[in-house]
Amino acid sequence: MAKLKEPSRDAEGKTYSEPRRTQRVRIGMSVVIRGTETDQSFEEKTKTITVNANGCLVLLGTKVKRGQNLRIINPQTQEELACTVCFLGETRDGKSEVAFEFSEPSPKFWRIAFPPNDWDPSERKRAGAPHSHTPPTHAKSS
Numbered sequence: 730m731a732k733l734k735e736p737s738r739d740a741e742g743k744t745y746s747e748p749r750r751t752q753r754v755r756i757g758m759s760v761v762i763r764g765t766e767t768d769q770s771f772e773e774k775t776k777t778i779t780v781n782a783n784g785c786l787v788l789l790g791t792k793v794k795r796g797q798n799l800r801i802i803n804p805q806t807q808e809e810l811a812c813t814v815c816f817l818g819e820t821r822d823g824k825s826e827v828a829f830e831f832s833e834p835s836p837k838f839w840r841i842a843f844p845p846n847d848w849d850p851s852e853r854k855r856a857g858a859p860h861s862h863t864p865p866t867h868a869k870s871s
Contacts, residue, residue: 764799782836788824
């Protein structure tokens, strides 16, 4: 008997009928977005709102279109990936919520030490077995 997939929830608790491919993590990480807007190259520094193995959600001041191909850079590692705008959300204070999808899943891009269980296990590091520490005993002198 096939296991039915349950609807998924995002970081705010919203429910979606289609399950997410991987769980989102709410974390503000610095990123740089590069692309072309009306034949002009742009580069914008911003922070993520959420990340997952397939992409992220950011606030972006540059106007982009759904389906537009861009590049995302992790400034800590200088790693750069191709991505596509897959969602345009609310605009506030001149910036729009923009979701990017990587051209292929890349959970290591974020360098998160303890990613969710549904991210590719072969990409995760597991902590070793805990060590028990017994404090030394001191004999009382009389």
